[in-house]
Amino acid sequence: MRLVFLGPPGAGKGTQASRLAADHGLCQVSTGDILRQAVANGTPMGRKAREFMDAGRLVPDEVVIGIVRDKLAAPECAKGYILDGFPRTSGQARALDDILLDFSAPLDRVAAFVVDENSVVERLSGRRTCSACQAMFHVKFAPPKAGGQCDRCGGTLVQRDDDREEVIRKRLSVYAESTRPLLDYYRQQGLLTEVSAGGAVDVVYAAVKAAVGIR
Ligand code: AP5
Numbered sequence: 559m560r561l562v563f564l565g566p567p568g569a570g571k572g573t574q575a576s577r578l579a580a581d582h583g584l585c586q587v588s589t590g591d592i593l594r595q596a597v598a599n600g601t602p603m604g605r606k607a608r609e610f611m612d613a614g615r616l617v618p619d620e621v622v623i624g625i626v627r628d629k630l631a632a633p634e635c636a637k638g639y640i641l642d643g644f645p646r647t648s649g650q651a652r653a654l655d656d657i658l659l660d661f662s663a664p665l666d667r668v669a670a671f672v673v674d675e676n677s678v679v680e681r682l683s684g685r686r687t688c689s690a691c692q693a694m695f696h697v698k699f700a701p702p703k704a705g706g707q708c709d710r711c712g713g714t715l716v717q718r719d720d721d722r723e724e725v726i727r728k729r730l731s732v733y734a735e736s737t738r739p740l741l742d743y744y745r746q747q748g749l750l751t752e753v754s755a756g757g758a759v760d761v762v763y764a765a766v767k768a769a770v771g772i773r
Contacts, residue, residue, distance in 0.1 A: 559584060559638040560663060561770055562645070562654075564740060565671030567729040568678035568685075569755050573694065574671075574766045575642040582772060585635040588642040589622050591692065592629070594718075612719050614728030616646055616736060623653040630657060646737045651744075668744040669769045671755040671762075675730060682726050686715040700759070 559582070563571040572588060579586040593611060596604030603621060610617045626644050629635060645651040658664055684697040686706075690713025695702045702708065706715045720729065744750040751769040755762050767773065 559770070559772075560658075560665050561639070562641045562665060562668040562744070563643075563671065564668055564737070564744070565755065566673065566675075566678055566733045566737075567726065568682040569671035569673045570681070570759070570762055571642050571671055573759060574755075574763060575640045576694075577763060578766060578770075578772070579640055583637055585629075585632075585637070585639040586642055587626065587629050587635065587639050587644065589617075589625060589644045589646075590642075592625050593617060593622075594692075612725070614720055614725040614732060616732060619647055619649045619653070622646075623650060626650075626654070627657050630661065645740060646733075648739065648743065651740055665749055667751060667770045668749045669766055670741055670744075670750055670752045672752050673755040677756055678730065679723065679726055682721045683723060685718065685721055687718060688713040689716045690714070 561578075561584075563575050565571050572590070575586045575588065578584065593604070593607045597608045597611065598604070607617045607621065622644060626641070630639065641654075645654050681696065681699070684699065686695045686697060686702070687693070688695075688708035688711060691708060691711045693708050693710045694700070695708075695715060702715060707713070708715060719725075741750060753762065753765045753769045755765070757765075
């Protein structure tokens with residue numbers, strides 16, 4: 559199964575993609591996670607990406623398209639994948655079409671997460687991520703058992719640099735301008751299903767599975 563999760567920052571794409579991937583043996587391809595790892599490792603790509611990410615802007619298309627092309631060709635994605643956070647521009651969407659054509663493997667469905675802006679800001683400003691294993695928590699909705707430590711590995715929980723309110727607002731405006739038009743792009747291809755993503759994680763999970771045709 560080949561899926562795209564589209565939606566504004568903080569809509570819950572990563573939370574749902576990680577769960578669906580684990581439950582159904584799919585590969586989660588999160589361009590945000592890959593870029594953050596490159597930043598943490600101080601690679602040339604990471605150094606280039608950092609200034610864009612910290613400002614809430616999109617990393618240039620040629621960088622992310624290369625990442626996705628390599629990842630989709632990897633053996634771990636052969637059984638199926640969830641693209642989480644890609645495509646985000648019309649250039650990326652067209653490049654994805656070309657990649658899928660090369661692989662003779664079209665998308666099955668695009669799930670568009672729909673959630674109001676206040677919920678997004680609340681979700682993002684309360685998000686905490688483990689600096690060691692990248693597990694995700696939320697101070698209110700998914701609190702860690704032991705204060706500022708990760709339940710899974712004991713690592714320190716940190717707030718993402720781009721989860722400050724002024725950067726969140728910038729990311730939302732970039733989403734509206736560059737990414738929201740992709741909803742029509744996929745609607746016209748008959749691939750889009752909207753998912754109401756404002757409820758609790760389990761409720762949204764059931765809606766996501768229904769949207770992509772998984773029981
Ligand atoms: P990226 O990491 O992709 O960020 P994003 O799209 O802004 O999405 P988020 O990870 O912030 O939110 P999400 O929808 O995954 O929500 P999550 O599940 O984490 O990108 C970061 C940056 O990298 C971009 O700004 C850009 O610079 C660059 N980049 C990445 N991809 C790019 C691309 N294709 N092109 C160019 N640049 C790119 O949940 C958020 C919080 O809410 C968590 O704390 C979670 O616990 C909580 N939560 C989740 N679901 C619920 C729920 N149902 N109820 C209550 N709380 C919930």
